[in-house]
Amino acid sequence: MGRSMLDLWVGIFVVAGIAALVILAFKVGNMSNFGGGDTYEINANFDNIGGLKPRAAIKSAGVVVGRVKSITFNNERFTAKVTMAIESGYKFPKDTTASILTAGLLGEQYIGLEGGGDDKMLKTGDSIRLTQSAVVLEKLISQFLFDKAAEGGTQKP
């Protein structure tokens, strides 16, 4: 085999390998839909975030508008402080409601934003005041059982 054929095949091999890496990064990983565009950051305090994790999606009307950047504990108000990176193209009014929702019954958790009627928009560093915590299944079930027991106790006599 000639020298040029050898070079050609090795070139094809290296190009195919790098192409595979690029496919993995852009088509399989999420490099293409995150990291590119400009974002602005807003905060929200939740009483309970349930199983929310950093990089979870932020959706409004079902459309992904951003991702959770970080979750910290606010030691003054004893709440969870969630920092969200919203894509700059999307604007939300000041009285937006943020609630932690679950995709499906046992799916992953995300933050849902619902716009209000205020004509001022949220800017970097602003906080969302109206929040709704995650639904913790155990609490819900124990509350249900407790209510049932209380009902049974009052109805009997």
Added chain:
Amino acid sequence: MPHRGMPTVRSIGAKAIDNVLRLGYAARFIGLTLAHSGTSFARPGLIVRELYYTGVLSMIIILVSGLFVGMVLGLQGYQTLTTYGSESALGVLVALSLVRELGPVVSALLFASRAGSAMTAEIGLMKATEQLSAMEMMAVDPIARVVAPRFWAGVISMPLLAAMFSAMGIFGGYIVGVVLIGVDEGSFWSQMQSAVDVREDIVNGVIKSFVFGVAITWISLFEGYDAPPTAEGVSGATTRTVVTSSLAVLALDFILTSFMFSGA
């Protein structure tokens, strides 16, 4: 003979000492290889030639087995996920298992048996036919001229082959899951993209395959260089290459996985 009574114990001790000696020799060997790598970077033609034999010739087996592994994952994953009604997560299952584990590990095992054994046999035969001694006679360092280019070619080609394996496997999973079974195409890709992290999953997979590449080429080259210069010696060294590097890959995989993915 004063020690005639305990031949078994004595042979165990001799084996242990022998293995420790070989390990030290292997460590010195890789040090020498790294120190004499200058020649192969000054003459990249040497590496390109070896890239053809280790990388290009392994490409077919890697691509075909990647495709089939991905197709099997698609079938088996669908069977299991459909009992929980979550077959839309098929893309996540196929992509994560390939990128994190199967891509690097299976391609490393194939690489060890396809390219590693050939390297051992070639160098062992060069030693048996006294080509290496002849090079030394002509003041050509066999480590710089024969061993180092092969080492770097193996280290370069292993991550590329593993990436090809993973990409091909995901394509195979796509063919079985979406084209043949009919899982929704949109959820297949979008769930995959939201679950696979570039740094956590893909870069860690590349690091794994790089480590495997170093381990396999090191073992193959050392076994060849250290082989007894007989036909039997070369065949034994080739067998040892495949066995040792497969075990090394699996053990290293466990160690790397426990470091990389334990904190999730």
